[in-house]
Amino acid sequence: MSQTNxxxxxxxxxxDCEYSSARIAVLPIPYEATVTYGTGxxxxxxxxxxxxxxxxxxxxxxxxxxxxxxxxxxDPVDVDGVAPRDLADRVAPAVEKILxxxxxxxxxxxxxxxxxxxxxxxxxxHPDATVVQFDAHADLRAxxxxxxxxxxxxxxxxxxxxxxxxxxxxxxxxxxxxxxxxDRLPIFFAHELPAGEGWMxxxxxxxxxxxxxxxxxxxxxxxxxxxxxxxxxxxxxxxYDVTRFLRLLMMEKRVVGIDIVELAPQRYTRAPDFLAxxxxxxxxxxxxxxxxxx
Numbered sequence: 703m704s705q706t707n708x709x710x711x712x713x714x715x716x717x718d719c720e721y722s723s724a725r726i727a728v729l730p731i732p733y734e735a736t737v738t739y740g741t742g743x744x745x746x747x748x749x750x751x752x753x754x755x756x757x758x759x760x761x762x763x764x765x766x767x768x769x770x771x772x773x774x775x776x777d778p779v780d781v782d783g784v785a786p787r788d789l790a791d792r793v794a795p796a797v798e799k800i801l802x803x804x805x806x807x808x809x810x811x812x813x814x815x816x817x818x819x820x821x822x823x824x825x826x827x828h829p830d831a832t833v834v835q836f837d838a839h840a841d842l843r844a845x846x847x848x849x850x851x852x853x854x855x856x857x858x859x860x861x862x863x864x865x866x867x868x869x870x871x872x873x874x875x876x877x878x879x880x881x882x883x884x885d886r887l888p889i890f891f892a893h894e895l896p897a898g899e900g901w902m903x904x905x906x907x908x909x910x911x912x913x914x915x916x917x918x919x920x921x922x923x924x925x926x927x928x929x930x931x932x933x934x935x936x937x938x939x940x941x942y943d944v945t946r947f948l949r950l951l952m953m954e955k956r957v958v959g960i961d962i963v964e965l966a967p968q969r970y971t972r973a974p975d976f977l978a979x980x981x982x983x984x985x986x987x988x989x990x991x992x993x994x995x996x
Contacts, residue, residue, distance in 0.1 A: 709751055709752065709755060710728075710751070710773075710774075710775035711728045711750075711751050711754050711773060711775045711979075711982070712754045712755070712757060712759065712769055712773060712983065713754065713755035714769060714773060718769060718770070718772070718773070719772075719773055719774050719775060720772070720774065721774040721776070721803075723772050724771075724772035724773055724774035724805060725771045725772045725773075725805060725806060725989075725990075726771060726772065726773045726774070726805065726806050726808050726986055726989070727774050727776055727800045727803075727805045727806065727807055727808065728751075728773060728774065728775040728776060728808045728809075728810065728982075729776050729778075729779065729796055729797070729800065729807050729808065729809045729810070730747030730748070730751070730775075730776070730777075730778040730779070730809075730810045730812075731747065731778065731779045731781060731793060731809055731810065731811050731812045731816045731819075731820070732744040732745070732746065732747050732748065732778055732779075732781065732811075732812055733779075733781040733784070733789065733811060733812035733813055733815065733816050734812065734813050735784070735785070735786055735789075735813070735815070736786055736813060736815055736846070736847075736849055736851070736852040736853050736854070737813055737853065737932045738846070738847070738852075738853075738854065738932070738933070739932050739933045740931065740932035740933065740934075740966050741932065741966065742930075742932070742966030742967060742968070743811065743812055743813045743932060743963070743964055743965065743966050744812065745966070745967050746810065746811060746812060746963070746964070746965035746966060746967060746978075747778060747810035747811065747812065749965060749967035749975040749978075750810050750962070750965060750975060750978045750979050750982065751775065751810070751979075752975070753972060753975035753976040753978070753979040754979035754982070754983070756976060756979075757976070757979050757980055757983050761983070761984075761987045763987075764987045764988075764990075764991055766987070766990070766991075768983060768986045768987035768989075768990045768991075769983075769986065770990075771986060771989070771990045773808075773986060774805075776796070776800075779792060779793055779796050780792070781793070781812075786815055786849060786851035786852065787851055789815060789816070789819040789851065790818070790819040790822045790823075792819075793816070793819040793820055793823065794819070794822060794823040797809075797820050797823035797824065797959075798823050798826070798827070801823065801824065801827045801958075801959075802827075806957065806958065806959060806960070806989065807820065807824070807959045807960070807961075808959075808960050808961075808962075808982060808985065808986070809959070809960065809961035809962070809963075810961075810962055810963075810965075810978075810982070811961060811962070811963030811964065811965075812963055812964075813853040813932070813963065813964060814837075814841060814853040814856040814917075814919050814963045814964055815851055815852060815853045815855075815856055816961060816963055817856050817857075817860060817917045817961055817963060818851070818856055818859035818860050818863075820959065820961055821833060821860055821863065821864070821915055821917075821959070822863065824915050824958055824959045825863045825864055827958075828913050828915070828958045829864075830911050830912075830913055831864060831911060831913040831914060831915050831958050832864060832865050832866065832867060832909050832910065832911045832913070832914050832915070833857075833860050833864055833865070833866040833867070833914070833915045833916075833917060834866070834867050834869070834909060834914050834915070834916050834917070834951060835857060835860075835866055835867070835868045835869065835917050835918075835919070836869050836870050836916075836917070836918045836919065836922035836939070836944060837857075837868065837869075837870060837871060837917075837918075837919040837921065837922050838870060838871065838872050838873055838892070838919065838921040838922055838933070838934075838935035838938055839854070839871065839873045839874070839919070839921070839933065839935070840857060840868060840871050840873070840874040840875070840878045840879075840882070840889065841853070841854055841855060841856040841857040841858065841919075842855075842857055842858045842861070842874065842875065842877070842878035842881055842882070843855045843858060843875055843877065843878065844858060844877070853964075856917075860917075864915075865910070865911070866887075866888075867888045867890070867905060867908045867909050868887070868888065868889045868890065869890045869905055869922070869939075869947070870890070870892050870895070870922040870938060870939045870943075870944075871889050871890070871891050871892060872891060872892040872893065872935050872937050872938065873933075873935050874889075888905070888908035890904070890905050892937055892938055892939065893937065895939065895943060899946070902946065902947050902950055905947065906947075906950055906951060906954060909951070909955060911955075912955060912956055913955065913956045913957075913958050914951065914955045914956070914957055914958070915957075915958055915959045915960070916948070916951070916957060916959070916960045916961075916985070917960075917961050917963065918944075918960070918961065918962045918963070918981065919931075919963050919964045920962065920963070920964050920965050920974070920977075920978055921933060921934055921935055921938070921964055922938055922939050922944065923938050923939055923940070923941070923944070923977070924936065924937065924938035924939065924940060925938065927940065927941065927974075927977065928974050928977060929968070929971070929974060930965055930966050930967055930968045930971065930974035930975070931964050931965065931966055931974075932964060932966050933964075941977075944981070945981070945984050948984065948985060948988055949988045949991075951988075952985075952988040952989055952991070952992040953988070953991070953992045954992075957989055957992075960985055962978055962981065962982055962985075965978050
């Protein structure tokens with residue numbers, strides 16, 4: 703598996719991004735096929751990587767330089783023209799190679815339909831992993847506009863494989879709400895979170911397995927922080943809501959994969975691109991600090 707010919711994540715020197723010695727493998731999947739409002743998610747991975755060149759490599763919160771864990775950036779998966787039902791078959795070989803080499807995949811999407819495609823490969827190797835989702839949308843539809851592999855169905859497909867804990871939700875269909883109530887799904891709605899950080903302990907307790915896969919739809923953030931998504935929702939999470947919980951999670955659990963999806967970059971603002979890049983680097987730092995990564 704080769705490294706990308708374009709700028710690598712964080713713009714690292716060659717000796718710091720060698721695949722052979724890296725613990726983290728950044729995998730861009732610029733997929734866009736089922737978006738239903740705003741467009742541009744196919745450009746998300748490149749925008750994150752471009753913005754990451756401006757991220758300070760020293761993390762003041764952790765007092766360290768997380769990139770020293772080793773971060774390789776791989777060639778984007780060629781998903782141009784791939785039908786949603788075939789996406790997993792196209793993505794799986796790249797993810798399986800990363801996992802087989804003992805590295806943690808850090809995936810940059812692309813729309814959220816990337817997540818079940820990636821997780822199918824992760825689940826094969828880590829069948830007991832729980833998925834922890836940050837998102838504005840529950841994504842529990844059986845199908846949307848006739849497409850069961852739509853980005854609006856991502857967590858319905860994931861839940862066919864594994865349990866999930868959903869955080870920051872503030873948009874859910876009637877059918878999804880009925881499913882959640884019937885099966886008592888662990889969903890932490892955004893309107894419940896401002897009451898204090900007690901939700902973090904409850905959410906962490908809801909993750910009943912030792913291994914986790916983390917999926918971060920960037921519209922989990924309030925739309926004032928993250929306007930560059932296809933379906934922005936008001937009333938979302940802030941930076942410290944997300945990063946504090948990620949740090950707790952990665953200290954307690956063994957992370958087997960991460961994706962960051964749904965960035966739709968806009969010409970008039972670069973701040974959302976930088977937020978996504980900084981968030982990815984925070985994840986790397988928390989993984990390095992936690993010491994329980996796969």
